[in-house]
Amino acid sequence: MHTRAFSIILGFLLLGETLSCRANPPADAKARAIYDHDKEWLSHFPAPFVASNIRGHGMEYAERRQAALDLVRQQRDFGVVSELTDALRENSFLSAEIIDILVDWKAKRALPVLKEVAKDANREKAVRDKARDAYDEISAAQPDRPPVY
Secondary structure, three states, X not given: OHHXXXXXXXXXXXHHHHHHOOOOOOOOHHHHHHXXXXXXXXOOOOHHHHHHOOOOOOOOOHHXXXXXXXXXXXXXXXXXXXXXXXXXXXXXXXHHHHHHHHHHOOOHHHHHHHHHHHHOOOOOHHHHHHHXXXXXXXXXXXXXXXXXX
16 A cells, blocks of 8 residues: 555656656747757757757757757756756856756766856856855755665
8 A cells, every 4th residue: 555655656746847847948939840840850869969969159059959958858867967067167048957957966076067157257147146056955965865665
């Protein structure tokens, strides 16, 4: 009986996590069509290739970069943390969302970059504050442990 209740609770938690990790597609219809096309195209590739599509300069290929980030979030492949930190280091327009993913994944490998971003006076204040909060949260995070029965 306890196993069934645990399974139901776990199912609701996973559903809630899936809903909280929804994509952030563009609102503009033309941009949304490009985003949807790029996301579908990228979904057939391994996570490292998808993550490499996040990097870029300015708003160049914004829809593809957003689609790639949303796919990385869904795939939860922690091996792409270095790609995310590279994009964060390059001051991507997706920096705030990248920080959210790094916090969600408790990516301790991202701590040095988060510290850099938090101190970078050339960044937006909101991104600096978010990086500082992320650094504190990840530093204090306990590693995930499997449940003990």
